[in-house]
Amino acid sequence: MTKTTGTQGRSEKQNPSALDNFKPLIVDVAAPLGSYYLFRDALGMSTFAALAWSSVVPAVRTGWGLVKERRTNALAGLILVVNVVSLLLSFVSGDPRLMLAKDSGISSTIAIGILVSVALGKPMMTAGMKPFLVKGDAAKEAAWQRLTSGAAADSAAFRSKERAFSVVWGVALLAECVVRVVGAYTVPVDTMVWLGSVIMVVAMAAAFMVSGALAAGPMERMLAAEVKAGAETAVGQPALAVAA
Structure with missing residues (x-):
């Protein structure tokens, strides 16, 4: 039983799903952009609130990269900067x-x-x-x-x-x-x-x-x-x- 499980685990690592392949783009770009429109259009939040809440994912990704991985996440950091600037423009x-x-x-x-x-x-x-x-x-x-x-x-x-x-x-x-x-x-x-x-x-x-x-x-x-x-x-x- 253990041997089979190990083999399956190696197989999954060697043949990741489409979700695994696109995970960087999904997490860094699609999640914050999609959540912005979801909060603003579907949930009826103000532009300011939608931008603020959609900044959570890139903020966490950027902070995690700096503190734990000792490197910057370019896409997540860029999305965070864009959201902060947009928050200021919302005034x-x-x-x-x-x-x-x-x-x-x-x-x-x-x-x-x-x-x-x-x-x-x-x-x-x-x-x-x-x-x-x-x-x-x-x-x-x-x-x-x-x-x-x-x-x-x-x-x-x-x-x-x-x-x-x-x-x-x-x-x-x-x-x-x-x-x-x-x-x-x-x-x-x-x-x-x-x-x-x-x-x-x-x-x-x-x-x-x-x-x-x-x-x-x-x-x-x-x-x-x-x-x-x-x-x-x-x-x-x-x-x-x-x-x-």
């Missing part, structure tokens, strides 16, 4: 068009943060993409490390695609912000209330498709090739040792 006039435009500020701040992270050589979206590609597999994890460290033949191409993935998301979110701000001041308010959500969904869908085709797909193939190369090298090493 501004209650003009409905201004409120609609202000909602897009979250996307723009995240977009700018992502693009800056690429410029600094630490693409922010990698945290959400890596679990999806590695899937908890030790061989893929080792291959990822070789590719990102420069030790593999395809390292340069792999890191270029890694940056491209974040750039696509940064540009998509920034474009979504611009479109929503323009719409907030040109489209009737009642129309923009639902149209804003449509614009956001379209931008997200486009980012998924483009980033997958330009970056995630090629990275997955390079990762598989590096896993194969690593396995072949490991098999050849004992033979070389015997010959020596």
Whole structure:
């Protein structure tokens, strides 16, 4: 019985569920953003209250990273900063068009943060993409490390695609912000209330498709090739040792 349980446990670690793969993005981005709209639109809270309560998750994540893990969580920290700034802006006039435009500020701040992270050589979206590609597999994890460290033949191409993935998301979110701000001041308010959500969904869908085709797909193939190369090298090493 114990042996079977151990085997199942290892199997679950090597083959995590889709939820495990997307957990970083769900916790750092989807949870605070989703809770904001839930508190504001579904539960009828004020913008200030909704922002305050939706700040709990990123605040806890950021604090945990600093105190326990001794590192910062970029996405969680960025969401926290956005919420704090939005809380301050909530004291501004209650003009409905201004409120609609202000909602897009979250996307723009995240977009700018992502693009800056690429410029600094630490693409922010990698945290959400890596679990999806590695899937908890030790061989893929080792291959990822070789590719990102420069030790593999395809390292340069792999890191270029890694940056491209974040750039696509940064540009998509920034474009979504611009479109929503323009719409907030040109489209009737009642129309923009639902149209804003449509614009956001379209931008997200486009980012998924483009980033997958330009970056995630090629990275997955390079990762598989590096896993194969690593396995072949490991098999050849004992033979070389015997010959020596």
